[in-house]
Amino acid sequence: MVIYSHSRLTTFEQCPLKYKFRYLDKLQPDYENSIEAFLGQKIHSTLEWIYSHAKERSFELDEVIKYYINSWMQDFTSQIKVINEEYTTQHYFNKGIRFLIDYFLKHSPFKDNTIETEKKILFTLDVQKEYKIIGYIDRLVHNKVNNTFEIHDYKTGATKSQKELDRDRQLAIYSLALQEYFKEVNEVFLVWHFLDTNQEKRSKRTPEELKKLRNEIIQLINKIESTKEFNPQPSALCKWCEFRSYCPTINNNINSEVQIR
Numbered sequence: 001m002v003i004y005s006h007s008r009l010t011t012f013e014q015c016p017l018k019y020k021f022r023y024l025d026k027l028q029p030d031y032e033n034s035i036e037a038f039l040g041q042k043i044h045s046t047l048e049w050i051y052s053h054a055k056e057r058s059f060e061l062d063e064v065i066k067y068y069i070n071s072w073m074q075d076f077t078s079q080i081k082v083i084n085e086e087y088t089t090q091h092y093f094n095k096g097i098r099f100l101i102d103y104f105l106k107h108s109p110f111k112d113n114t115i116e117t118e119k120k121i122l123f124t125l126d127v128q129k130e131y132k133i134i135g136y137i138d139r140l141v142h143n144k145v146n147n148t149f150e151i152h153d154y155k156t157g158a159t160k161s162q163k164e165l166d167r168d169r170q171l172a173i174y175s176l177a178l179q180e181y182f183k184e185v186n187e188v189f190l191v192w193h194f195l196d197t198n199q200e201k202r203s204k205r206t207p208e209e210l211k212k213l214r215n216e217i218i219q220l221i222n223k224i225e226s227t228k229e230f231n232p233q234p235s236a237l238c239k240w241c242e243f244r245s246y247c248p249t250i251n252n253n254i255n256s257e258v259q260i261r
Contacts, residue, residue, distance in 0.1 A: 125214050
């Protein structure tokens with residue numbers, strides 16, 4: 001049985017050929033990590049470290065920045081791909097420091113009701129247990145007084161509109177999972193932390209919306225599994241694709257440009 005994730009579903013929607021390269025052919029990507037992804041990993045690991053220990057101790061801003069710097073220096077390699085060549089790795093490193101300073105000043109001393117960080121979720125979408133979904137919640141908060149939950153997600157990329165967030169599938173999937181994991185859940189709030197703009201945005205789903213989402217995901221999985229021709233779907237995202245060297249559309253465009261010149 002194939003276990004699906006939000007990332008796997010999104011990859012198919014963005015480009016079926018990329019989906020085939022990554023999940024079916026399991027090709028070796030052109031690069032293992034991008035600088036944007038690396039920055040996100042370092043920010044997530046630093047915030048996970050804070051919230052994993054916040055109940056038993058307090059933090060100073062200097063030690064948080066030091067943790068981030070040490071983590072970056074330890075894992076950074078020259079193989080990490082910088083897509084936007086107008087920016088240097090130092091630019092992204094400095095962005096991370098700014099993100100953490102802003103977040104620290106806004107949320108310290110981190111004494112909320114966080115019960116788990118990087119919580120793995122794995123659940124079935126249907127009674128027959130044919131459709132499984134996996135994912136990881138950045139941070140899960142449980143408010144015991146009213147038995148509500150908050151799913152927190154950190155974003156180092158561009159801020160999204162409220163309309164986009166009200167349609168967001170990733171955190172809504174996690175909301176479905178919490179209903180399976182915890183009984184008599186009153187409400188689940190979806191919380192995004194857009195670190196580049198230091199904004200916090202919220203949303204939630206009605207039972208009807210979650211039922212519709214469940215059916216939509218099942219339909220999408222059926223479409224994926226019945227697909228025979230995985231055609232490329234060129235877009236602005238091609239610039240960041242780690243399978244560019246395999247893509248006939250991109251390579252044909254490059255060859256055409258060379259011939260014209």
